[in-house]
Amino acid sequence: MGQGAEEQQETSGDQGFHASEFLVGLGRGLAGALLFALPMQMTMEMWDLGHAMDRWRLMTLMILAIPLLIGIAHRIGFERTFTWREGVRDAMVAYALGILASALILALFGLLDTQDSLEDIVGTIAIQAVPAGIGALLGRSQLGSGGEDEAEEDEPGMGYGSELFMMAVGALFLNLNMAPTEEMVLISYIMTPWHAFLTILLSIAVMHGFVYAVSFKGGHALDAATPWWHALIRFTLPGYVIALLISLYSLWSFGRLDGAGSMPVLMSMIVLGFPGAVGAAAARLIL
Structure with a gap:
């Protein structure tokens, strides 16, 4: 029974560690979304495209972003080790962070006018969310602690x-x-x-x-x-x-x-x- 209790405690400790890593990854992801997408969030052409871009092309871009984010997440997601299922989770979280960061920054700059239609507001956020979502995942790669163990985990053979x-x-x-x-x-x-x-x-x-x-x-x-x-x-x-x-x-x-x-x-x-x-x-x- 002593050995079983020790194994259970180790498993519980590992799960807590991974949860901690995931939360740290969220912070880095939000920072990455801001760092990598801010130039586009402050570009006039991107604001205009949110209103004028063909909706089918915008939808195509958003749909293509999903497998793209999943592939990146499987490579460098929010945790050091993960399965494809966890990669899908990380991709969806990154997309959500991209949407959240884009909406907050655009609203802060007064670019989401309440006089605009809902379609235009959604389009303005959606076009920014794709690069912001990519930035959220790149955040773990670029904003990591730089520790030796992490570096080894981040560079598996491709x-x-x-x-x-x-x-x-x-x-x-x-x-x-x-x-x-x-x-x-x-x-x-x-x-x-x-x-x-x-x-x-x-x-x-x-x-x-x-x-x-x-x-x-x-x-x-x-x-x-x-x-x-x-x-x-x-x-x-x-x-x-x-x-x-x-x-x-x-x-x-x-x-x-x-x-x-x-x-x-x-x-x-x-x-x-x-x-x-x-x-x-x-x-x-x-x-």
């Missing part, structure tokens, strides 16, 4: 598909900051094809250099026997293609491609693909 997924997350997060702005379209009209070609080369070089060449913390050192082009073909080029596709979706989602011809669409995608590539590369380092 499969190839997981690495591509995290690159897509990084590209989307940075694209959500840039795609709503008029400057993306303006730059694409100013640029010549030579500018676009050089932007593509720079985007690929930055992606590859971030992770392999300049030895950032979290970077991936290449084995001496591995040829330099192996990582370029296996990770960097697929990552850049992902960044371009995410950029295309972001521009379409925010209506920046409506009525545009094929060349302006291509140029806009290349322009937005540059910050998308930076975000994709950074995601492999920090997540």
Whole structure:
């Protein structure tokens, strides 16, 4: 009986510890939602899109955010160890924190006018809730205590598909900051094809250099026997293609491609693909 009581006490202690970790994670999540989403919450284009964005596109963005958040939560959720079921829970909590943080900040700034329709108020909050929800989950990764044990838990080995997924997350997060702005379209009209070609080369070089060449913390050192082009073909080029596709979706989602011809669409995608590539590369380092 003594041994059984001790085991029961240990189990109870573990559950209390995990509950404590979850509460700390909530605090970090709320801080992350504010830290990562505040630039968008203070951007005029995002306020306008809350009223004007096509509701089907907004709904599509919100629905796509759910599996995205679940994938991130399974990687870096509010607790150190968790199952897929707990990952779904963490994703929903992060989404709720994103909605709460967005509503509070927008209300604080007087951007939720009581004269507006309920649809416009919900739309204004909803469009901000997606990046805020992502920020809530990134909060645990970026605002952690920095302890050695936590660092080890936060850096499990990732499969190839997981690495591509995290690159897509990084590209989307940075694209959500840039795609709503008029400057993306303006730059694409100013640029010549030579500018676009050089932007593509720079985007690929930055992606590859971030992770392999300049030895950032979290970077991936290449084995001496591995040829330099192996990582370029296996990770960097697929990552850049992902960044371009995410950029295309972001521009379409925010209506920046409506009525545009094929060349302006291509140029806009290349322009937005540059910050998308930076975000994709950074995601492999920090997540």
